[in-house]
Amino acid sequence: AATEWNASVWGKRRAFTEHVEKLAELVAEKTGGEFTINVSYGGLSKPRENLDGISIGAFEMAQFCAGYHRDKNRAITVLELPFLGVSNLDEEVAVSHAVYDHPAVMEEMAQWNARIIMTSPMPQYNIVGTGEPRDELADFDGMRVRATGGLGQAFEAVGGVPTSVPATEAFNAMESGVVDTVAFAQHAHLSFGTINKADWWTANLNPGTVNCPVVVNIDAYEALPAEHREALDSSIDEAIDHYLANYGELLKKWDGVLEEKGVQKVMIDDAVIEEFRAKAADPIREAWIADMSAQGIPAQDLYDLVMETLKTAKAGN
Amino acid sequence: MAGHASVLEDLSILSRLDRALLRLERAFALLSGLAVFSLMLMAVVSVSGRNAINAPLPGYVDWIEQAMPLIAFLGISFVQREGGHIRMDIFISRLRGRALWLFELVSVLLILVLMMALVWGSWAHFLRSFDFGAPLWSRDSSIDIGIPLWPAKLLAPVAFSVLCLRLALQVWGFGRALVLGLETPVAVPLIQDAAKQAMAEAEQLDGQG
Amino acid sequence: METIDIGLWVTGGLLVLVIVGMRVAFAAALAGLVGLVWIFWSKKGYASEDLGWALTVAIKTAGQVPHSKVSTHTLSLIPTFILIGYLAYYAGLTRALFEAAKRWVAWVPGGLAVSTVFATAGFAAVSGASVATSAVFARIAIPEMLKIGYNKQFAAGVVAAGGTLASLIPPSAILVIYAIIVEQDVGRLLLAGFIPGAFSALVYGLLIVGIAVIFKNVGPPVGGFTWGQRFAALPGALPIVAVILIIIGFVYNPFGEQAWGTPTEGGAIGAFIVFCFALWRGMRWGQLKSALLETAKLTAMIFSIIWGVLIYVRFLGFADLPGAFSDWITSLTLSPMLILVCILLAYAVLGMFMDAIGMLLLTLPVVYPAVMALNGGETVAAADSAFGMSGPMCAIWFGILVVKMAEFCLITPPIGLNCFVVAGVRPDLSVQDVFRGVMPFFVADGITIALLVAFPAIVLYLPSLAG
Numbered sequence: 001a002a003t004e005w006n007a008s009v010w011g012k013r014r015a016f017t018e019h020v021e022k023l024a025e026l027v028a029e030k031t032g033g034e035f036t037i038n039v040s041y042g043g044l045s046k047p048r049e050n051l052d053g054i055s056i057g058a059f060e061m062a063q064f065c066a067g068y069h070r071d072k073n074r075a076i077t078v079l080e081l082p083f084l085g086v087s088n089l090d091e092e093v094a095v096s097h098a099v100y101d102h103p104a105v106m107e108e109m110a111q112w113n114a115r116i117i118m119t120s121p122m123p124q125y126n127i128v129g130t131g132e133p134r135d136e137l138a139d140f141d142g143m144r145v146r147a148t149g150g151l152g153q154a155f156e157a158v159g160g161v162p163t164s165v166p167a168t169e170a171f172n173a174m175e176s177g178v179v180d181t182v183a184f185a186q187h188a189h190l191s192f193g194t195i196n197k198a199d200w201w202t203a204n205l206n207p208g209t210v211n212c213p214v215v216v217n218i219d220a221y222e223a224l225p226a227e228h229r230e231a232l233d234s235s236i237d238e239a240i241d242h243y244l245a246n247y248g249e250l251l252k253k254w255d256g257v258l259e260e261k262g263v264q265k266v267m268i269d270d271a272v273i274e275e276f277r278a279k280a281a282d283p284i285r286e287a288w289i290a291d292m293s294a295q296g297i298p299a300q301d302l303y304d305l306v307m308e309t310l311k312t313a314k315a316g317n
Numbered sequence: 318m319a320g321h322a323s324v325l326e327d328l329s330i331l332s333r334l335d336r337a338l339l340r341l342e343r344a345f346a347l348l349s350g351l352a353v354f355s356l357m358l359m360a361v362v363s364v365s366g367r368n369a370i371n372a373p374l375p376g377y378v379d380w381i382e383q384a385m386p387l388i389a390f391l392g393i394s395f396v397q398r399e400g401g402h403i404r405m406d407i408f409i410s411r412l413r414g415r416a417l418w419l420f421e422l423v424s425v426l427l428i429l430v431l432m433m434a435l436v437w438g439s440w441a442h443f444l445r446s447f448d449f450g451a452p453l454w455s456r457d458s459s460i461d462i463g464i465p466l467w468p469a470k471l472l473a474p475v476a477f478s479v480l481c482l483r484l485a486l487q488v489w490g491f492g493r494a495l496v497l498g499l500e501t502p503v504a505v506p507l508i509q510d511a512a513k514q515a516m517a518e519a520e521q522l523d524g525q526g
Numbered sequence: 527m528e529t530i531d532i533g534l535w536v537t538g539g540l541l542v543l544v545i546v547g548m549r550v551a552f553a554a555a556l557a558g559l560v561g562l563v564w565i566f567w568s569k570k571g572y573a574s575e576d577l578g579w580a581l582t583v584a585i586k587t588a589g590q591v592p593h594s595k596v597s598t599h600t601l602s603l604i605p606t607f608i609l610i611g612y613l614a615y616y617a618g619l620t621r622a623l624f625e626a627a628k629r630w631v632a633w634v635p636g637g638l639a640v641s642t643v644f645a646t647a648g649f650a651a652v653s654g655a656s657v658a659t660s661a662v663f664a665r666i667a668i669p670e671m672l673k674i675g676y677n678k679q680f681a682a683g684v685v686a687a688g689g690t691l692a693s694l695i696p697p698s699a700i701l702v703i704y705a706i707i708v709e710q711d712v713g714r715l716l717l718a719g720f721i722p723g724a725f726s727a728l729v730y731g732l733l734i735v736g737i738a739v740i741f742k743n744v745g746p747p748v749g750g751f752t753w754g755q756r757f758a759a760l761p762g763a764l765p766i767v768a769v770i771l772i773i774i775g776f777v778y779n780p781f782g783e784q785a786w787g788t789p790t791e792g793g794a795i796g797a798f799i800v801f802c803f804a805l806w807r808g809m810r811w812g813q814l815k816s817a818l819l820e821t822a823k824l825t826a827m828i829f830s831i832i833w834g835v836l837i838y839v840r841f842l843g844f845a846d847l848p849g850a851f852s853d854w855i856t857s858l859t860l861s862p863m864l865i866l867v868c869i870l871l872a873y874a875v876l877g878m879f880m881d882a883i884g885m886l887l888l889t890l891p892v893v894y895p896a897v898m899a900l901n902g903g904e905t906v907a908a909a910d911s912a913f914g915m916s917g918p919m920c921a922i923w924f925g926i927l928v929v930k931m932a933e934f935c936l937i938t939p940p941i942g943l944n945c946f947v948v949a950g951v952r953p954d955l956s957v958q959d960v961f962r963g964v965m966p967f968f969v970a971d972g973i974t975i976a977l978l979v980a981f982p983a984i985v986l987y988l989p990s991l992a993g
């Protein structure tokens with residue numbers, strides 16, 4: 001019988017949603033059009049409520065970001081800790097998927113009737129700003145920065161002022177001086193227009209990133225006919241590969257984008273980064289582990305898992 | 318318009334219940350107005366803090382989002398009591414007597430069924446964000462400073478429940494008018510002719526301008 | 527049954543509910559809820575044991591919408607804009623503005639009516655809500671016009687039409703709602719409203735002068751103000767001018783590179799300044815309480831429509847009606863300009879039966895993507911586009927056109943909110959009187975819209991300066 005799924009994502013079709021689109025394409029191909037996934041950009045839910053929609057059973061697949069609602073997904077916020085040391089998208093996929101397979105994560109997601117099938121790997125959230133480049137730690141003091149989750153905490157640790165504005169208003173906020181700098185991945189600096197306003201971009205600050213998994217509704221997944229489930233499972237790696245290749249293209253063009261928009265590429269001194277890491281990474285991680293452990297989440301375990309996986313991934317390259 | 322109807326009162330139980338509920342509805346509406354006022358003050362604090370001493374109100378956006386349900390939901394029953402929710406009355410204003418009460422009754426009954434469903438749905442929305450076992454009972458938090466969302470989510474089922482009480486009274490009122498064939502039933506908003514309606518408005522505004 | 531068929535059936539049902547007089551907010555929510563049940567049940571092939579599941583999922587999906595959709599930072603503009611209007615009224619600022627306009631321009635034919643239009647335009651620069659503007663001026667301007675022998679229907683029409691200016695001239699709640707729905711820059715859209723708003727006021731003014739010249743008894747000129755009296759009236763109007771300048775200066779800081787805040791904050795700061803004036807002019811708790819209660823009522827009414835209609839829109843999302851409509855529009859072989867004109871005409875018809883905000887929420891998710899596709903897509907360059915403007919500029923231009931249509935629907939029968947409000951405030955006017963008096967302004971609005979369509983530069987000049 002035919003299976004029709006709805007997938008709830010948001011914004012417009014962009015690098016960040018390419019794996020979902022690819023997955024839909026592959027699944028339809030493999031089942032001869034018997035299993036279709038309609039990708040809806042914002043029509044089915046608000047991004048912050050995609051997990052709610054999955055839990056209700058309103059749609060079968062969705063994408064969300066951990067930092068949008070830390071209390072809904074405590075366990076995977078380990079992946080948003082600052083300065084984990086992830087240096088490329090392949091490593092990001094490796095650590096994310098290792099964490100997703102951890103029983104504590106599976107259990108927390110199961111409370112939402114959700115099962116994570118893949119991540120939406122993003123490069124490090126470097127910042128753009130106007131005026132003189134901020135390349136000393138002292139420059140971060142009093143800097144109003146648009147950054148969420150662990151990133152916001154990192155900048156706060158060195159005197160920055162995290163200032164909340166929705167991503168869609170980030171450009172306005174920069175223009176009106178509500179924020180001095182905005183932290184985004186490259187594709188978001190492009191799609192939210194912050195790069196058009198920027199005078200400089202930090203190429204190597206690499207303070208951390210945001211983790212955005214794609215989930216399916218467990219009931220719907222288990223109700224799939226065997227051949228449809230097989231088609232879905234077998235397409236995931238290919239969808240991620242497509243995503244990585246596509247994002248790689250975007251990153252290749254990035255230097256050209258900077259040049260075209262007249263944005264200065266700022267390299268920050270290793271000593272400065274080291275100082276930032278010392279002030280931000282360790283205290284925030286320790287606080288996170290203590291806080292999460294108190295709530296019964298195997299936080300140390302999750303953190304060690306990230307570190308180990310990262311080591312293996314780096315060794316493999 | 319649909320916006321300004323009058324509600325008659327007498328000493329019956331129905332009318333007394335109507336006025337008792339009205340006190341609650343008024344208090345809720347005033348709370349909603351005060352929330353708008355606080356929104357304004359919050360902006361002043363945030364802007365002057367940011368521009369004068371580089372200290373914006375932390376989580377300013379988070380707090381506004383928390384205040385919005387207060388503003389949006391709390392007045393809903395007060396407006397329904399006065400018959401203030403917009404409608405097209407070109408058809409219904411031509412009806413008289415029992416025919417009018419029948420249409421009003423069916424309409425109010427449908428709204429009551431809808432709102433009972435939404436009390437359930439919005440309560441479920443609240444429950445998903447609430448967890449007795451978690452710190453601050455929170456299973457859903459705001460994006461920037463992590464305020465628990467359940468209090469704001471709870472406002473919807475609360476305000477909708479009050480509206481359900483109001484609708485139940487109106488079902489009673491219109492039902493009674495239909496059965497007894499009344500001319501001027503109490504406790505329900507009546508469509509006024511323009512002159513009477515404007516008179517009421519003018520009285521209400523006297524001494525305020 | 528195809529989901530699109532379900533979408534059409536439910537839409538028909540919604541129309542019936544609205545026509546038999548069910549409150550619009552609840553009719554839309556009910557239609558949306560029923561539609562969701564239908565969609566979910568159809569997914570299970572209408573098996574009877576699955577009806578309970580479909581009901582539960584639909585109710586929980588609909589139950590998310592009210593909280594989810596109103597907890598938006600940008601929507602906070604609506605209540606603050608409404609509050610500004612009522613505070614300005616209770617502070618006596620509105621009356622002072624009208625007095626100044628009267629002494630300066632009432633000597634032309636139709637003098638007081640022209641003064642009213644210009645005063646509403648000035649007030650529109652602090653008020654973001656058309657309905658509140660009409661309500662306030664009905665209390666101030668109509669009595670003066672009647673005193674010198676104006677036709678009462680005409681006087682009422684002037685106020686009802688003048689009130690609509692508040693939605694084009696920034697700040698404007700309706701423009702903000704448009705910007706939110708289509709995810710465009712709020713600041714640039716507000717900027718774009720300035721010239722078309724002033725332009726509309728000018729067309730209204732000319733129309734009134736024309737009418738007064740032809741029909742002598744409609745509105746005689748008012749002379750006899752000395753220059754001394756004219757200048758004496760200015761200080762009273764200064765506070766409101768100051769508020770306008772402060773809001774503009776706040777959002778488009780002329781003294782430095784960066785503005786002091788966002789438009790959302792600008793609205794709140796404006797309200798605060800008006801509040802301070804009101805305190806200074808002796809406003810007491812009783813009056814503040816009235817202003818707060820009136821704000822709460824109008825706000826609850828508007829937000830009920832917002833979440834009610836959005837439950838319906840959520841259903842449309844599941845029925846995939848927006849996508850189907852967009853595909854259909856772009857497959858038509860008519861010229862894009864002709865299609866655009868048809869869309870605007872459809873708005874005029876729909877606007878008769880809807881209120882402005884409900885209409886935008888309902889239609890934009892379907893119509894906006896279609897119009898953008900018609901122009902050549904979101905990122906199209908001006909040279910390759912159908913309307914000769916880039917994607918972002920087309921979003922602004924269409925926004926102003928739609929908001930102008932939404933204003934138009936505030937004064938068209940049978941549901942014309944501004945006319946209801948004017949009749950509600952005046953003991954001697956029926957709703958029919960106001961509708962009769964406002965009719966000449968349909969012509970003015972028609973001319974304005976035609977000019978905005980033919981010369982997009984009127985709309986796009988300011989935003990293109992902003993870059």
Ligand code: NA
Pocket residue numbers: 649650651652653654655691692693694695696697698
């Ligand atoms: Na305005």
Ligand code: NA
Pocket residue numbers: 877878879880934935936937938939940941942943
């Ligand atoms: Na209308």
